[in-house]
Amino acid sequence: MQRRSLLLAALAAAAPRAQAADAPAASWPVQPVKLMVGFPGGSSPDLTARALAEPLAAALGQPVIVENKPGAGGNIAAAQVARAADGHTLGIAINGNLTTAPLLYRKLAYNPAKDLAPISLLTTAPAVLVAPAGLPGGKEFLQKARQEGERWNYGSVGAGSIAHLGVELIKARLPGFNPLHVPYNGQPAVITALIGGQIQMGLMAPGVAMPHVAEGRLRAIGLTTASRSPLAPGVPALAELGVPDYDLQVWNALIAPAGLPAAARQKLAQAVAAVMQAQPLRQRLLALGWQPVGSSPEELRQHIGKEAEALGQIVRTLGLRLD
Numbered sequence: 001m002q003r004r005s006l007l008l009a010a011l012a013a014a015a016p017r018a019q020a021a022d023a024p025a026a027s028w029p030v031q032p033v034k035l036m037v038g039f040p041g042g043s044s045p046d047l048t049a050r051a052l053a054e055p056l057a058a059a060l061g062q063p064v065i066v067e068n069k070p071g072a073g074g075n076i077a078a079a080q081v082a083r084a085a086d087g088h089t090l091g092i093a094i095n096g097n098l099t100t101a102p103l104l105y106r107k108l109a110y111n112p113a114k115d116l117a118p119i120s121l122l123t124t125a126p127a128v129l130v131a132p133a134g135l136p137g138g139k140e141f142l143q144k145a146r147q148e149g150e151r152w153n154y155g156s157v158g159a160g161s162i163a164h165l166g167v168e169l170i171k172a173r174l175p176g177f178n179p180l181h182v183p184y185n186g187q188p189a190v191i192t193a194l195i196g197g198q199i200q201m202g203l204m205a206p207g208v209a210m211p212h213v214a215e216g217r218l219r220a221i222g223l224t225t226a227s228r229s230p231l232a233p234g235v236p237a238l239a240e241l242g243v244p245d246y247d248l249q250v251w252n253a254l255i256a257p258a259g260l261p262a263a264a265r266q267k268l269a270q271a272v273a274a275v276m277q278a279q280p281l282r283q284r285l286l287a288l289g290w291q292p293v294g295s296s297p298e299e300l301r302q303h304i305g306k307e308a309e310a311l312g313q314i315v316r317t318l319g320l321r322l323d
Helices: 002-026 044-060 072-083 138-151 162-173 187-196 206-214 262-275 279-287 297-318
Strands: 033-037 064-068 089-094 116-126 128-132 153-156 180-183 201-204 218-223 249-257
Touching: 033 044, 033 072, 044 064, 044 089, 044 116, 044 249, 044 262, 044 279, 072 089, 072 116, 072 249, 089 116, 116 206, 116 262, 116 297, 128 187, 128 206, 138 218, 153 162, 153 187, 162 180, 162 201, 162 297, 187 201, 187 206, 187 218, 206 218, 249 262, 249 297
Parallel strands: 033 064, 033 089, 153 180, 153 201
Antiparallel strands: 089 249, 116 249, 128 201, 128 218
């Protein structure tokens, strides 16, 4: 009896401490939230972050401050999020930060699977395969590309980018399609080379590509998703043009340090899912060329795994390393 009394007393004494430990997570956030973006102002991840910041701040009851930390394709910012110990630092990541970065960089400063917690898939979009306006479109373009082989070139914003790996994935799916890769320092340089005819194709997000297509400076060949998209009206999917088993998107996701308490992660994911359904934010993102999503953490985890497998095969086949 005495032993039982001592045990009950010990449990009673521990209960307030357990409640105190849970309190910070239950009341999270208790200070402004920092949203790290690994790309400069005006980039797609930056525009997504700034569109999200105000409604998310209203939902959480604390300011959400966007901070740009560009470099290494977003990996510098992702590493800073992974190391953050203040409980209030989050990040906007792109495909590569969470899928191919561990394969491309031997000395990556973070492990996406261990150091980062997926919160929500925010936005998705097909990439658009574009060409100079003077080239043919549709199946005729792909036929000519196969005839030209390595005499044709494609541009990207750098080795290991979705614009690079996406074309390499077309190569893997379409025998005889073999344009050579030309990396550029940024999307404007790729567009200039396309318009000038120095390269014959490139992959880019609809928000970047379609204004040039509408003005007649570029031709939209096809989309990298399995079906058509309202983000690029009238543009066929590459699958329709004879590229089999091809489905690739560009996307932005919200991530947190793995050490953020589970209750805080759950509260954050629920808040994001709610604000992503609000019409003002949805309309703003659609105008920027993005399809709003707002997934659960588990849905984002599965999305990352599926894409990491597909693009990882391409990276290993190429033997690609960036350090």
